[in-house]
Amino acid sequence: MQVSTSGKQVEIPAVYMRGGTSKGVFFLKENLPDDPNILDEVLLRCIGSPDPYGQQIDGMGGATSSTSKVVIISKSNRPGCDVNYRFGQVAIGKPLVDWSGNCGNLTSAVGPFAISKGLIDAPYNGIATVNIWQENIGKKIIAHVPVQNGEVQELGEFVLDGVAFPAAEIKLEFIEPGGSDGESGEGGCMLPTGNVIDRLQIPEIGEIEVTLLNAGNPAIFIAASSLGLTGKELQKDINENQELLTQLEMIRAHGAVAMGLGNSVEFISSHRQHTPKIAFFGEQADYKTSDGKEIQKEDIDILARILSMGKLHHAMTGTGAVAIATAASIPGTIVSNILGRTMSEIRFGHPSGSLVVGADSKQTEAGWSVRKVMMSRSARRIMEGSILVPLQK
Incomplete structure (x- = not known):
């Protein structure tokens, strides 16, 4: 699969979602190419980068760091985890998808996306606990997603400053967030120099x-x-x-x-x-x-x-x-x-x-450690369907 300037467009199933104070395009891993170079090329074209005008007019990006994002979700085989979540920050003016870290805001949309795609079993009514493996940093995150009548409850009264409209509250637990190196989650430490200053x-x-x-x-x-x-x-x-x-x-x-x-x-x-x-x-x-x-x-x-x-x-x-x-x-x-x-x-x-x-x-004797960090966010589907990308299979 390669980006093309001629021929037909290819449909890629996707969901456009708000998570916290960010927006991004969510994909199932199975619908994207495996080759990392082709993957980046496809995602750049989806978002509309690189754009020398800085507007991402010819893509789904919104010309800000908060709206130039992609998420890839798959079912997880890792013990204690339901889904794998990979995040890409797409540069606006450069041909770069930065995979070096997580997006905490879009994390709140991972659980709702996974439930809606049938990747996990959720209660008909109540709170679904979604165990997420964050691949970029190698860390576990737990999302508590409200479900009503068999569907994710998206509307509600929870107000998040920076988002214009209220929605349902999603509680997040970032488990042992310290110590990631920002890429693999291995080999890092919370205070990398050993100093607080x-x-x-x-x-x-x-x-x-x-x-x-x-x-x-x-x-x-x-x-x-x-x-x-x-x-x-x-x-x-x-x-x-x-x-x-x-x-x-x-x-x-x-x-x-x-x-x-x-x-x-x-x-x-x-x-x-x-x-x-x-x-x-x-x-x-x-x-x-x-x-x-x-x-x-x-x-x-x-x-x-x-x-x-x-x-x-x-x-x-x-x-x-x-x-x-x-x-x-x-x-x-x-x-x-x-x-x-x-x-x-x-x-x-x-x-x-x-x-x-x-x-x-x-x-501890080894230094400071954090068991978990907790916060509340909200998420909502904005559009479901397919993104059309000029590609050659």
Whole structure:
């Protein structure tokens, strides 16, 4: 199967789904080519990348990191798991599908998709427990999906800041999220340097204090004040400041090298755009969200902003929330230092509102470990059918 500029289009069964504050195209593995190079080519064409105009007009992508995503699901033979879940972050302007990490938001749609495709047995009424193997990072995630009259309950009253309409609540448990290397889930550790604080020397910036963390996805955390920020910034404040974006990418790339995720900053910037994520944090403060809501400082514990694929996220990535909860539970990290204490459950303010996430962590002789991180999301099918792709079989 090859992408073609002539001939007929090929139909590939797919479901377009919202999961959390992201959207993506969901496929059954059996409907896609096995060859990894052809697979990437097909998925790029499905999404409409690479697009030099940055709009993904000729595909299903929505021209943002939150809407340029693909998911591949298959039945799992792994003990204790029902389905395998593989996530691809599709670059908009480059011919790149980044498989280096998970999408925590789209994780919430994996259970509903698997149930609707008959991959697991679900109760006629009640809560279906879906055991998910996240292939990118080699970690188990448990989704608790409401089912009514034999179908996934998608509509409800659960409100998720960053999503315009309420839906049914899906509870997620990220099991032992620490220690993934962002690709295979093997050989990594939660604090890759062994330190809760590292000091990076960044050309033309100087020394920056960071927390380097592997939890959910690899992440790099900095204090907003280290770059003259407050943590109250919205997308326009960051995404229209190219000098600041360049500085943040430099910190991200140097942090990734320090974490052992690549041999050079050039490799990280060109081949590993999805992970690690970089986030910055500020002390609790009043602020106005992107839709004009007033958030009072007493209603949140900390301000959090995260970048995805080089731009400030409009809300918060799901794996970013996992890492934030983890960092909040460990003494001496950038997050717990700003909080002034450790917390097992934290409510942080992001550009679209706030989010509660909790971590069950403990200190052992080998260091800190996290048994699980818990949060709630929602998901909904938007379109079912087939994607038409210009291909030659």
